Amino acid sequence: MEIYWLWLSMLPGVGPLLQKKLLEKFGSAADVYHAGEGELLNIEGMGEKLTRRLLAARSLDEAARMQEKVQRVGARLLVLTDPIYPSMVKSLPEAPAVLFYRGTMREQSCGVGIVGARRCTPYGKEVTRQAATFLAQHGIPVISGMARGIDSYANTACLQAGGYTLAFLGCGVDICYPAEHRDLMEAIVERGAVLSAYPPGTEARPEYFPRRNFLISAWSYRLLVVEAAKKSGSLITAALALDLGRPVLAVPNSIYSRESTGTNALIAAGAASIYLHPQQLLPLTQTVAGGGDGSERSGTEAVVNGKERPVAVTAEAAYCAQALTAPEREILDLLADTDTPRSAEELAARFNGDKKYFWETLAVMVLEGKVESLPGGRIRSVGRDLKY
Amino acid sequence: MASVVKSFALAGVDAYPVEVEIDLLGGLPAVSIVGLVDTAVREARERVQAALRFAGYHFPGEKVVINLAPGDIKKSGSHFDLAVAVGVLLRSGQLAANGEPDNFAFAAELSLNATLRPCPGVLPMAMAARAAGIQHFIVSRENLREASLVGGLHVYAFATLQGVISFLNGETPYAPPPEEEMPVEDEDWSSIDFKDVRGQDALLEYIVIAAAGGHNMLMLGSPGCGKSMVARRIPTILPQMSEDESLEVTKIYSVAGLLRERGRLIRSRPFRAPHHNASISALIGGGSEAGPGEISLAHNGVLFLDEIAEFGKKTLDALRQPMEDRCVNISRVKYSNSYPCSFMLVAAMNPCPCGYYGQERCRCSDYEVLKYRHKISGPILDRMDIQKYVQPVNFLDLSGHSGGTSSAALRERVEYAREQQRKRFTGLARVNCNAQMTAAQVKEYCSLEGEGRRLLERAYERFHYSARAFHKFLKVARTFADLDGSPHLRRQDVAAALMARDMDREQAGMLVI
Numbered sequence: 057m058e059i060y061w062l063w064l065s066m067l068p069g070v071g072p073l074l075q076k077k078l079l080e081k082f083g084s085a086a087d088v089y090h091a092g093e094g095e096l097l098n099i100e101g102m103g104e105k106l107t108r109r110l111l112a113a114r115s116l117d118e119a120a121r122m123q124e125k126v127q128r129v130g131a132r133l134l135v136l137t138d139p140i141y142p143s144m145v146k147s148l149p150e151a152p153a154v155l156f157y158r159g160t161m162r163e164q165s166c167g168v169g170i171v172g173a174r175r176c177t178p179y180g181k182e183v184t185r186q187a188a189t190f191l192a193q194h195g196i197p198v199i200s201g202m203a204r205g206i207d208s209y210a211n212t213a214c215l216q217a218g219g220y221t222l223a224f225l226g227c228g229v230d231i232c233y234p235a236e237h238r239d240l241m242e243a244i245v246e247r248g249a250v251l252s253a254y255p256p257g258t259e260a261r262p263e264y265f266p267r268r269n270f271l272i273s274a275w276s277y278r279l280l281v282v283e284a285a286k287k288s289g290s291l292i293t294a295a296l297a298l299d300l301g302r303p304v305l306a307v308p309n310s311i312y313s314r315e316s317t318g319t320n321a322l323i324a325a326g327a328a329s330i331y332l333h334p335q336q337l338l339p340l341t342q343t344v345a346g347g348g349d350g351s352e353r354s355g356t357e358a359v360v361n362g363k364e365r366p367v368a369v370t371a372e373a374a375y376c377a378q379a380l381t382a383p384e385r386e387i388l389d390l391l392a393d394t395d396t397p398r399s400a401e402e403l404a405a406r407f408n409g410d411k412k413y414f415w416e417t418l419a420v421m422v423l424e425g426k427v428e429s430l431p432g433g434r435i436r437s438v439g440r441d442l443k444y
Numbered sequence: 445m446a447s448v449v450k451s452f453a454l455a456g457v458d459a460y461p462v463e464v465e466i467d468l469l470g471g472l473p474a475v476s477i478v479g480l481v482d483t484a485v486r487e488a489r490e491r492v493q494a495a496l497r498f499a500g501y502h503f504p505g506e507k508v509v510i511n512l513a514p515g516d517i518k519k520s521g522s523h524f525d526l527a528v529a530v531g532v533l534l535r536s537g538q539l540a541a542n543g544e545p546d547n548f549a550f551a552a553e554l555s556l557n558a559t560l561r562p563c564p565g566v567l568p569m570a571m572a573a574r575a576a577g578i579q580h581f582i583v584s585r586e587n588l589r590e591a592s593l594v595g596g597l598h599v600y601a602f603a604t605l606q607g608v609i610s611f612l613n614g615e616t617p618y619a620p621p622p623e624e625e626m627p628v629e630d631e632d633w634s635s636i637d638f639k640d641v642r643g644q645d646a647l648l649e650y651i652v653i654a655a656a657g658g659h660n661m662l663m664l665g666s667p668g669c670g671k672s673m674v675a676r677r678i679p680t681i682l683p684q685m686s687e688d689e690s691l692e693v694t695k696i697y698s699v700a701g702l703l704r705e706r707g708r709l710i711r712s713r714p715f716r717a718p719h720h721n722a723s724i725s726a727l728i729g730g731g732s733e734a735g736p737g738e739i740s741l742a743h744n745g746v747l748f749l750d751e752i753a754e755f756g757k758k759t760l761d762a763l764r765q766p767m768e769d770r771c772v773n774i775s776r777v778k779y780s781n782s783y784p785c786s787f788m789l790v791a792a793m794n795p796c797p798c799g800y801y802g803q804e805r806c807r808c809s810d811y812e813v814l815k816y817r818h819k820i821s822g823p824i825l826d827r828m829d830i831q832k833y834v835q836p837v838n839f840l841d842l843s844g845h846s847g848g849t850s851s852a853a854l855r856e857r858v859e860y861a862r863e864q865q866r867k868r869f870t871g872l873a874r875v876n877c878n879a880q881m882t883a884a885q886v887k888e889y890c891s892l893e894g895e896g897r898r899l900l901e902r903a904y905e906r907f908h909y910s911a912r913a914f915h916k917f918l919k920v921a922r923t924f925a926d927l928d929g930s931p932h933l934r935r936q937d938v939a940a941a942l943m944a945r946d947m948d949r950e951q952a953g954m955l956v957i
Contacts, residue, residue, distance in 0.1 A: 175807035185955055204809045209955050216957075236815040243957040315807075400943070401835040404646035412936070415649070419939035422949075423902050429953070432795065432802015433664075433833030433946045 060085035061135045062126075063119040065154035065255075067110060074101055075153040079136060085153075089114070122255055129230035129256045131156045142166045145274045148300065152253045155271075158229045159249030165222060167197030168337045169276030169297070171269075171290045172206025172307075173283040173315050178431075180283035180315065183307050183331075184209040187280055190334035192219020199275045201225070201268060202241065202250065204234055206282045206290075211244055221248040222275060226268040227260035228252060265289055266296075273297035278337055281306045281328065284318035291318045298327055305331040383409045383417040384426065388437055391427065397436035446511075447534035450549040450578060451527035452569040453512075453519040456774075456781030457695045457736070459565060459572040461549070462512050464524060466531035469507040477528075479512030480778075482520040482732075491522075491554050492529045499558040499605045504536045518778055520733050523563035525554035526582065529605060530612070539609055548612075549573050552584040558605040562586035564701030567694055570594040582608060585621050590698060593691075593709060638677045639848040643837040644670065650832050650944060652854055655681050656861035657923030658877030660789040660827050662752070664947060665834035666799045671792035672717075674834065675748045678790055679713040680851035682745070683859045689744045692784060696743055700736050714745030716787075720754040724762045729783055734774040739766055740783035752791040753819045760821040763789075767827060770874075791828065793820070795947075802950075810954040817947070829879055829916045831947040857927060864926040878922045883915060890918040896938040903942050907952040917941045 064075060064085040077099055082088045096107045126133065134141055134155040144166050145151050168191055172180055188198050188210045198214035201207040202223035214221040223244050225233070229252045232238045244250050252258070253267055269292050273279055279297040281304060284290035294304050306328035309316035322328035329336070380388070390406050391398060400418065407414050418435070421427045428436045446467035452459040475489045488510075496503050510528055512519055527550040533539035551569050553561040566587040571594050573581050580598045583591050588601035600618050602608045610616045638648065647663075654661040655678060663671045685693070690709045697703045697710060718727060718738040729737030739747060749755060766772040770786040795801035796808040797816050808816075862877065868889060869875045875885065892900060900917060903909060909917075921933050921941035930937070 174809070176809070177804075177807065181810075181955060204812070205807075208809060208811055212955050212957055216955075234811075236811040240811065240957045399833070399835040401644065401646045401833075405643065414646075415943050416936040416939035419942040420899065423899065423906060423942070429949055430802060431950050431953070432800075433835065433950075434802055 057084065057086050058126075058133055058135075059116055059119050059123050060089045061133055061154050062122045062255075063116055064088055065152070066118060066122065067113060069106055069109060072150050072152050076136070076149065076151075077101060079153060084137065085135070089116075125256050126156065129158070129228075131158050131229050131256050133157075134161060134251070139163075140165065142275065144277065145271075148274055150270060151274065152271075155251050155253055156229050156255060157249045157251040159245040159247075161249050162197070162220060165197055165220075165249075166275050166277055167191065167199050167220075167222070169199040169272050169279040169293070170206065170210035171200060171272060171279065171281055171284075171293045172210075173285060173288060173290065174203055174205040174207075175315065176205040176209075176283050177313070177315055179309065179313075180206055180307070181209050184282050185213040187282075187331075187334045187337060188213035188219070188221075189217040191337060192217035192221075194338060195219070196338070197222060197248075199224070199272055201272055202237055202244065203289075204237075208237055208240060210282075211248075212240060215240075215243050215247055223248070223250045224268045224271045224275070225250055225252040225260070226254070226264040228254055228256040228258040230256040231259060233260040266292055269293040270296050273300055273302060276302055277339065278302060279304045280331060280337060281319050281322065283307065283309065283313075283315040284322075285315055286317050286321070288318055291322070294322060294328065304328040305336060307331045380426075381417070383407075383413050384421055387417060387421060387427065391435065391437040397430050397434040399432075399434050401433075403435060447531050448546075449527045449531040449534065450546070451524050451551055452549065452565075452572050453517070454521065454565045454568065454699055455517070455779065456734075456783055457568060457692075457699050457740075459568040460517075461572060461576045461578075462514070462519065462524075464527040464531050465511040465513060466528070466535045467509050467511075468504050468535055469509060471507045473505045473507070475508045475510070477510040477512070479510075479515045480518045481512055481524075482518065484520055484522045485512070485524050488522065488525045488528050488554075491525050491556060492532065494556040495525070495554040495558040495605055496529060496532065498556065499609075501533060501538050501609075502536065503532065508532065518776075521563060521565070522553040522561075523551045523565075526550040526552040526560065526605070526608065529554060530608070533609065539612060547578060548580045548582060549578045550582045550608075552582070552587070554605060560584035560602055560604065560608070564703075565699045566590045567593060567698040567703075570597055570599070571695075573597055588621065589708065590703060593694070636677055636680060636851075638681065638851040638854055641670065641674055641677065642848045644674065644834065645849075647674065647832055647834055648849060648854070649940075650830055651678060652681065652857055653920060653923050653927065653944070654678075654788070654790075654830050655854075656858045656877075656927055657829070657865070657919065658788060658879040659829035659920060659923065660879065661791070662825070662828040662831040662947070663790070663792045663834050664795045664831065665792070666803065666836055667794065669834045669836040671834050672748075672750055675717070675746070675750070675790045675792060676715060677851065678748075678788070679715045679746050681854040681858050682713050682788070683855065683862050685711060685713060685744060693744050696736050696740050696783065700741060702741070714742050715748065716742040716745070717748040717750060720749070720751050722755075722759065724756075724759050727759060728762050728766060729772055729774045729781075734776055734779075734781040736783045737772070739763065739772060739785040739787060742787040743784050745787060747787045747789050749789070749791040751793060752824075753793045753816060755820075757819070757821050760824045764821075764823050764827075789827065792834075795833070795950075810956045814951070814954065814956055817951075826912060829920055830944045832944065833946045860929070861923060861926040864929060878919050878926070881919055881922075886915050886918050886922075890922050890933055892918070892933055892938065895935040896921075896933055899935060899938050899942070907949055909948065909952075913945065913948060916945070920944045 078088045096102050134157055136153045140161050140163050184206050191198050192214045198210055198221040200210040211221050211223050227233050229250050232241045273293050273296040281290050281294050297304050306319040306322040308330050323330055386409055404414050422429045428438045430436055446465045449464045451462050451464050453462045477486050493503050553563050562584045567590050570591040574594055574597050582600045585601040591599040665671050690711055693710045716738045727738045766785050771784045774781045796813040798806055798808050800806040865877050921937040924937040924940050925933050
């Protein structure tokens with residue numbers, strides 16, 4: 057019966073709203089296809105002109121071609137009447153009758169949306185990594201858009217932590233945009249799903265993205281906006297989520313950070329709550345894991361009450377628990393008097409001990425997680441007060 | 445009977461004797477040159493006619509046939525002019541064959557005014573002359589020093605054709621041209637020294653390792669942080685070239701026509717930095733004469749590929765086999781030339797598309813960074829034992845730094861480590877330094893025990909290094925140990941080697957699938 061759904065989704069001039077009305081009236085896509093003129097005219101919104109067009113478009117040829125294409129690229133259809141089509145989305149008037157996907161759709165596929173800037177900062181990356189990892193560990197799907205920057209980091213970090221993630225695309229599910237995410241896309245297909253309202257073969261276009269943003273917010277019972285500049289797509293997603301009544305959280309950042317003007321503005325306008333800890337992303341019923349009294353307390357309360365403090369996920373060893381050698385102590389001291397990471401070169405220059413031991417000491421410290429080796433050949437201490 | 449005069453033709457870096465035969469066949473005036481010659485040789489016809497006329501000789505007014513034997517090998521070059529002119533004069537009786545022309549060889553181009561011009565490849569020609577038992581070699585003045593590098597050969601240099609003929613006729617004795625005063629310091633690098641590099645002490649440590657173990661090296665860094673400046677100085681700390689190595693290099697430069705200070709052996713190691721739009725032929729060698737490319741010009745020295753990510757994948761891939769074999773064969777249908785190309789590869793690149801990866805201003809996503817880095821051919825990256833970041837120098841801090849270490853001091857350390865390797869590898873074919881060790885040799889010479897082994901295992905677990913990377917760590921650790929003269933790999937050698945691959949370590953921490 058897929059072919060009728062494809063036919064319905066390809067009808068000219070029939071959008072999600074009308075699709076739903078037709079489906080409500082006739083029950084299934086096949087019945088819409090077989091409906092007579094009189095029945096169609098009875099439906100509110102179906103003018104004479106549209107009805108004539110619909111009747112004239114009663115050929116399944118195009119739908120059959122599309123069906124073949126869908127099969128060829130290994131995509132499947134998620135239709136409105138499917139039991140796994142989330143009820144949270146189904147109830148929305150704008151929910152599309154047909155979605156294309158590759159991968160596996162779980163019964164519970166709704167989760168927490170993470171969106172943000174394509175050109176993000178290391179700070180945004182770290183927050184995203186932490187949040188997505190946390191969600192994966194709690195078995196909550198991460199919903200994002202596989203775009204450059206924050207989106208791809210959210211999808212990636214979730215997969216790396218063994219979680220389930222969905223990526224909504226502004227192009228067909230057989231097309232990888234941007235191209236460098238090919239491996240990521242395949243990994244999502246394998247351990248999650250990529251979805252699109254657009255049929256396979258559709259190239260990405262700017263005007264397709266708002267619909268994809270809508271789907272991200274529809275699938276998210278909470279939305280985390282990590283970094284967003286003014287007039288960015290992430291703010292559109294946030295606005296759509298707010299329209300749907302989904303709580304939006306925004307990651308605060310310096311008021312001078314260009315990448316965070318949008319998120320800071322969301323907070324300032326009171327539209328989004330301030331994100332301080334991944335605990336805030338849990339559904340209300342799950343936060344009790346920390347509290348234990350069974351009452352409905354939000355993660356935010358726990359955070360505000362000082363129970364939780366974010367710690368960088370990369371900090372994996374508590375160095376203070378281990379004995380330090382003299383050169384190790386010196387390197388840590390060199391790293392301690394500044395908030396910013398230092399290059400190995402700079403450390404070597406300031407290292408007063410026997411230079412012979414410098415590289416040896418540093419290598420061992422990196423291995424043991426006593427210091428953290430950052431991109432660009434820079435070194436940072438771990439376990440102290442980190443600026444996150 | 446045809447007259448026979450000796451000259452040489454070049455094949456790769458070597459020359460072989462060529463007999464220039466001239467005969468007069470009567471009939472209408474015409475000149476034909478045969479013997480698989482190219483245009484440069486064929487044009488000798490016009491040059492020789494004009495030169496002979498200018499010098500007051502008579503060009504035969506009948507059919508002149510000039511044959512270059514052996515006739516089945518392609519020959520090129522304009523240096524046959526002098527031999528052809530002498531042959532014509534001999535055949536037409538304007539030059540008495542009272543000397544022993546068998547004992548003379550000629551190599552020079554003629555100008556229309558009958559002066560002798562220099563030509564490339566005189567050094568290998570002189571070597572071929574000696575090998576063939578020829579005792580006298582006549583060249584242009586500019587080529588005198590170069591030809592004289594080969595002992596056991598009488599080399600004569602003349603300014604004009606008339607000078608050559610009157611000498612051969614026994615009319616005037618040979619008068620060597622006055623010694624030109626040449627600047628004594630032939631070292632191109634005398635003005636370049638590592639002491640100019642300041643605030644890069646940590647990097648220098650790894651540069652020394654790379655030079656000591658012959659390891660190929662990749663430098664990462666933001667634009668303007670001094671990658672090229674460092675690379676340019678690497679030849680200054682490589683060990684002094686041996687006499688044989690010098691001769692090899694000089695021969696290549698002679699053949700390529702790049703011997704600027706003609707007549708002097710090249711004693712400083714070459715440094716070649718081809719631009720990234722260089723073609724495969726420019727890099728590997730080729731062209732109509734199958735001449736040497738940049739990799740051969742960098743023989744026994746350093747080949748520096750700046751912005752290696754901008755080089756074409758195909759171009760870089762073409763380097764693989766020559767790097768493995770340390771020589772390159774340029775094949776043509778009729779012949780093939782072989783050039784040596786044992787060089788140290790030093791490459792530099794930006795760490796990401798914007799160039800500032802890891803710094804506050806960089807906004808490249810990890811996926812973009814990886815895509816950028818994947819532009820470099822994997823097998824070439826694989827041949828880089830050392831990948832280090834070059835940190836931008838803080839100019840305000842510079843004044844506080846010590847004056848930097850001089851190249852001479854660094855070279856001493858390098859030579860010490862090379863000595864250790866020479867002892868270890870004597871009697872082994874194709875291995876001169878640690879970087880060239882095969883997997884079996886790594887196993888034999890880099891056995892790890894106790895602490896060092898545990899350290900490496902730990903790194904393996906944490907950064908998921910490949911087995912190949914494992915070998916590289918061992919090789920580099922071997923060089924660290926050699927620098928100290930330690931026969932065993934110690935814990936500190938392994939630890940320092942583990943810090944030699946910044947890029948791998950960084951990629952292990954990237955947020956990518």
